[in-house]
Structure formats: C-alpha cells, structure tokens
Amino acid sequence: MGKxxxxxxxxxxxxxxxDAWCESYERGELPDGEHTVGGIVHGRPPLSGEGTxxxxxxxxxxxxxxxxxxxAAEGMTPSEFARAxxxxxxxAAG
Structure with missing residues (x-):
C-alpha cells in the first residue's frame, strides 16, 4: 500500500x-465520480474583469x-513584463 x-x-x-486518476486522465476520460462544469474554452483568460x-x-x-x-529571462512576454x-x-506610488 502506498502513502x-x-x-x-x-x-x-x-x-x-x-494513480487511478492519472490513468483515467491519460486515456482522455474523467475518473469515476468526476464531472465537468462546462465545455472547453479555448484561448487565454481575459487580463482583467474590468476590460482592457x-x-x-x-x-x-x-x-x-x-x-x-x-x-525572456523571467519567463514572461514583453507585454507581461511591461504590465508588471x-x-x-x-x-509604490500609493
């Protein structure tokens, strides 16, 4: 028996x-008792709830x-870096 x-x-x-969950996901299936809450949404989530x-x-x-x-050194896009x-x-000004 494992941990x-x-x-x-x-x-x-x-x-x-x-292990059983991983096997199910690797087959493209949901483990017993699991369910989705909606369809697949392609693309990245919006940057802000207030619009951009x-x-x-x-x-x-x-x-x-x-x-x-x-x-690039920080694993970001230039836009992400500039926003940060x-x-x-x-x-800091606040």
Whole structure:
C-alpha cells in the first residue's frame, strides 16, 4: 500500500487513488465520480474583469531590446513584463 495524504477538505487520498486518476486522465476520460462544469474554452483568460485598453508608448530601441531580454529571462512576454513593471510603479506610488 502506498502513502496517504489528507486534502484541505479532509478527504484522505492514497497513492493508488492518484494513480487511478492519472490513468483515467491519460486515456482522455474523467475518473469515476468526476464531472465537468462546462465545455472547453479555448484561448487565454481575459487580463482583467474590468476590460482592457491599449496604451502605446514610444521607447528607445535599446530599451525595447532590454525589456525583451529581461522578460525572456523571467519567463514572461514583453507585454507581461511591461504590465508588471507599470503595476509595481503604481503600487509604490500609493
């Protein structure tokens, strides 16, 4: 018998249960007792519940390349990096 774990809701989960769930998912099936809450939604979720807007900013070419490199190093897109940098600046100003 494998190891047992206690989930946050108090349910006891065993290695055998996890293995059975994995096998079901790998076959493209839901494990016994599981169900979906809706269809598959393709694409990424929205960035914000309040909607988004485009902000165009002119920056030197060297800065754009520095943003691209830094974003890549952090596993982000340049847009994600820029949003994070702007958010940090706004939070710091508060």
């Amino acid at each position: 047992t774990y206690t989930a946050a809701n108090g349910q006891v989960v065993t290695d055998e249960m996890i 807007a485009t902000l165009s900013v002119k920056i030197p070419l060297g800065m754009k390349e520095a943003i691209r490199r830094r974003a 940098a702007l958010s940090e600046k706004l939070l």
